[in-house]
Amino acid sequence: MKSKEPPLLMTPGPTYVPERILKALSRPLIHHREKEFLEMVQNCTERLKQVFKTKNDLFILTSSGTGAMEAAISNTISPGDKVLSVVNGVFSERLSNIATSFGATVRTLSVPHGQAVEPAKFKEVFQSSNYKLVTIVHNETYSAVKNPVAEIGKIVNETDSLLLTDAISSLGGDDIRTDEWGVDFCLAGSQKCLMLPPGLAFITVSEKAWGAIDKKQGGRFYFNLKKYKEKAPDNPWTTAINLVFGLDESLNMIFEEGLENRIKRHTQVAEHCRKEIKKLGFQLFATPESVASQTLTSVLASGRDVEKMRSIVKQKYNIQMAGGQKDLKGKIFRIGHMGAIGKKEVDLTIDAISKSLKEL
Amino acid sequence: MKSKEPPLLMTPGPTYVPERILKALSRPLIHHREKEFLEMVQNCTERLKQVFKTKNDLFILTSSGTGAMEAAISNTISPGDKVLSVVNGVFSERLSNIATSFGATVRTLSVPHGQAVEPAKFKEVFQSSNYKLVTIVHNETYSAVKNPVAEIGKIVNETDSLLLTDAISSLGGDDIRTDEWGVDFCLAGSQKCLMLPPGLAFITVSEKAWGAIDKKQGGRFYFNLKKYKEKAPDNPWTTAINLVFGLDESLNMIFEEGLENRIKRHTQVAEHCRKEIKKLGFQLFATPESVASQTLTSVLASGRDVEKMRSIVKQKYNIQMAGGQKDLKGKIFRIGHMGAIGKKEVDLTIDAISKSLKEL
Numbered sequence: 001m002k003s004k005e006p007p008l009l010m011t012p013g014p015t016y017v018p019e020r021i022l023k024a025l026s027r028p029l030i031h032h033r034e035k036e037f038l039e040m041v042q043n044c045t046e047r048l049k050q051v052f053k054t055k056n057d058l059f060i061l062t063s064s065g066t067g068a069m070e071a072a073i074s075n076t077i078s079p080g081d082k083v084l085s086v087v088n089g090v091f092s093e094r095l096s097n098i099a100t101s102f103g104a105t106v107r108t109l110s111v112p113h114g115q116a117v118e119p120a121k122f123k124e125v126f127q128s129s130n131y132k133l134v135t136i137v138h139n140e141t142y143s144a145v146k147n148p149v150a151e152i153g154k155i156v157n158e159t160d161s162l163l164l165t166d167a168i169s170s171l172g173g174d175d176i177r178t179d180e181w182g183v184d185f186c187l188a189g190s191q192k193c194l195m196l197p198p199g200l201a202f203i204t205v206s207e208k209a210w211g212a213i214d215k216k217q218g219g220r221f222y223f224n225l226k227k228y229k230e231k232a233p234d235n236p237w238t239t240a241i242n243l244v245f246g247l248d249e250s251l252n253m254i255f256e257e258g259l260e261n262r263i264k265r266h267t268q269v270a271e272h273c274r275k276e277i278k279k280l281g282f283q284l285f286a287t288p289e290s291v292a293s294q295t296l297t298s299v300l301a302s303g304r305d306v307e308k309m310r311s312i313v314k315q316k317y318n319i320q321m322a323g324g325q326k327d328l329k330g331k332i333f334r335i336g337h338m339g340a341i342g343k344k345e346v347d348l349t350i351d352a353i354s355k356s357l358k359e360l
Numbered sequence: 361m362k363s364k365e366p367p368l369l370m371t372p373g374p375t376y377v378p379e380r381i382l383k384a385l386s387r388p389l390i391h392h393r394e395k396e397f398l399e400m401v402q403n404c405t406e407r408l409k410q411v412f413k414t415k416n417d418l419f420i421l422t423s424s425g426t427g428a429m430e431a432a433i434s435n436t437i438s439p440g441d442k443v444l445s446v447v448n449g450v451f452s453e454r455l456s457n458i459a460t461s462f463g464a465t466v467r468t469l470s471v472p473h474g475q476a477v478e479p480a481k482f483k484e485v486f487q488s489s490n491y492k493l494v495t496i497v498h499n500e501t502y503s504a505v506k507n508p509v510a511e512i513g514k515i516v517n518e519t520d521s522l523l524l525t526d527a528i529s530s531l532g533g534d535d536i537r538t539d540e541w542g543v544d545f546c547l548a549g550s551q552k553c554l555m556l557p558p559g560l561a562f563i564t565v566s567e568k569a570w571g572a573i574d575k576k577q578g579g580r581f582y583f584n585l586k587k588y589k590e591k592a593p594d595n596p597w598t599t600a601i602n603l604v605f606g607l608d609e610s611l612n613m614i615f616e617e618g619l620e621n622r623i624k625r626h627t628q629v630a631e632h633c634r635k636e637i638k639k640l641g642f643q644l645f646a647t648p649e650s651v652a653s654q655t656l657t658s659v660l661a662s663g664r665d666v667e668k669m670r671s672i673v674k675q676k677y678n679i680q681m682a683g684g685q686k687d688l689k690g691k692i693f694r695i696g697h698m699g700a701i702g703k704k705e706v707d708l709t710i711d712a713i714s715k716s717l718k719e720l
Binding site: 006007009011013014016017022023025026027028029030031032034062063064065066067069070074097098100101102103189191197198199218219220221222223224236237238239240241242243320 | 366367369371373374376377382383385386387388389390391392394422423424425426427429430434457458460461462463549551557558559578579580581582583584596597598599600601602603680
């Protein structure tokens with residue numbers, strides 16, 4: 001069935017999955033209610049808590065990252081509740097859309113694409129009403145911009161409001177400090193910096209969040225976090241067993257490298273990518289550069305046909321990057337450098353871009 | 361990490377996953393929004409429709425089967441809607457619980473465990489009110505009993521009510537006739553007769569069902585079927601790519617064998633299992649035998665310590681069966697014979713049971 005080598009995925013998820021993890025995926029199944037599997041889940045959960053830097057509860061969901069978004073919101077929000085959503089891209093907008101779907105009255109704090117929210121501006125809007133929940137994306141995959149969650153957390157934590165942070169495209173590659181930042185729900189997905197295929201999502205739940213969840217009636221079942229808590233480490237439904245085999249191996253690799261080493265490596269790879277892409281005459285989309293993501297880089301087209309360039313890079317060099325989504329299509333392109341991706345792969349990509357530009 | 365051979369799974373899901381499918385799971389990833397992957401999804405969808413015997417829309421969800429249950433219910437039910445749930449086990453009860461969670465007024469038609477619903481009895485209860493939705497499990501995994509969905513369908517189809525049928529543990533091993541039976545939502549999961557690991561669920565949606573879905577406001581997002589329809593064959597969220605690689609291979613195997621041959625094989629294996637288990641002096645739990653499932657067999661303990669017996673079979677012969685759940689714990693045990701499981705595996709299991717009984 002394989003007509004050619006799979007492309008090198010320099011996309012912001014799914015990203016390159018190392019051979020060791022692919023191999024773990026094809027391990028013959030054991031039953032998900034058996035001791036051996038439950039011990040693996042428990043062990044993965046404890047190590048994931050270290051990656052999230054949290055002592056809060058943590059659950060493994062069989063869904064995409066959007067499922068974890070829904071879990072946080074549908075367990076907290078009743079119709080009429082007020083939600084403040086910081087929106088600076090498609091994924092932060094998704095959080096506001098989910099809140100609306102579950103009946104919340106959503107105030108959107110729109111931030112221009114390519115920029116991060118300013119804490120002072122946030123504080124002003126936040127103080128104008130009593131919000132039950134604040135939603136913010138740590139690393140907005142749409143624009144490759146990092147929001148100052150630590151500073152937002154300080155503001156929210158002084159109140160009864162809950163803070164939901166989507167760290168889907170940064171957890172495992174950036175320094176996520178769930179507890180220090182006061183994040184009540186921190187979310188991640190398997191197919192980003194954790195080097196896994198898609199299909200698992202992760203959610204942390206603070207004591208403060210449980211207070212709201214315990215009062216919530218109906219309106220959710222598959223993502224009902226109370227059921228996950230009652231059953232833990234077992235899952236109330238059937239877990240995607242083989243993806244957990246992969247997760248176990250991913251966590252082995254993360255702790256063999258060392259979490260802090262790994263975060264530092266991502267910082268260095270990101271700096272290297274930005275430096276090299278600028279050498280080709282491109283400008284970064286994220287402004288100022290201090291808000292640029294350390295797991296992916298968004299690059300302005302600057303008058304070049306970047307869709308055609310991406311196509312040549314894919315066809316000729318078998319390297320896949322991402323374009324801009326929605327309003328940004330053709331205006332930017334994005335290079336993912338997550339998980340197992342290092343300087344070597346970034347250099348291959350830069351080289352392919354450089355050669356492809358000459359064909360435009 | 362592997363201390364010993366994985367057990368032969370004679371459980372009602374997850375079930376034995378053939379080597380070919382395990383291998384497909386470890387295929388390097390391609391991007392889920394790319395043509396190659398979307399063609400695979402389209403191709404899997406068309407072949408799954410043949411397995412469901414439907415011309416209705418069909419969607420692949422990244423979730424356990426419970427997610428497909430929630431998709432059907434949360435897209436249809438608004439608070440106060442009337443639902444009639446046929447309940448003869450844990451899984452049919454789960455459907456009624458989900459309906460309750462989403463605000464339905466649920467009437468439960470309880471059928472003694474081990475028995476199937478009687479169409480005349482159903483008709484009487486069904487006609488007592490106007491139900492928006494009827495829920496029924498085709499193959500109740502809790503008791504290994506098959507409900508007469510064809511006959512229930514005839515009754516429901518004369519009205520505006522919708523029929524939701526969970527075929528999670530029978531699709532691909534029994535003769536599911538979604539369209540002929542008039543099933544508006546037919547559900548299945550990956551880890552049963554389809555020989556895959558858990559993590560994918562499938563749902564068919566009839567034109568009649570779309571009528572109700574289109575009128576439904578809010579209350580769901582991840583499982584919002586309208587979004588799946590708009591995006592098809594792409595998925596609105598990120599699909600569990602590697603599980604779709606496995607699904608593609610599973611469908612290759614199903615159509616190499618031939619769907620009708622495969623269904624017939626399941627019938628023969630089930631008959632063989634029931635005959636052999638009775639030879640050991642056991643009685644079947646399903647009564648009359650004509651309602652016994654053809655994908656798993658439930659067996660009465662008849663005074664024997666079947667939990668101990670199962671434990672010996674597992675420890676000494678490395679064969680894993682299922683016990684009874686909840687009220688049936690210790691009272692029955694269950695032998696799954698799904699997907700790739702044939703007479704040979706059933707014979708190995710019967711032999712292990714026979715030997716283990718002598719040690720009780």
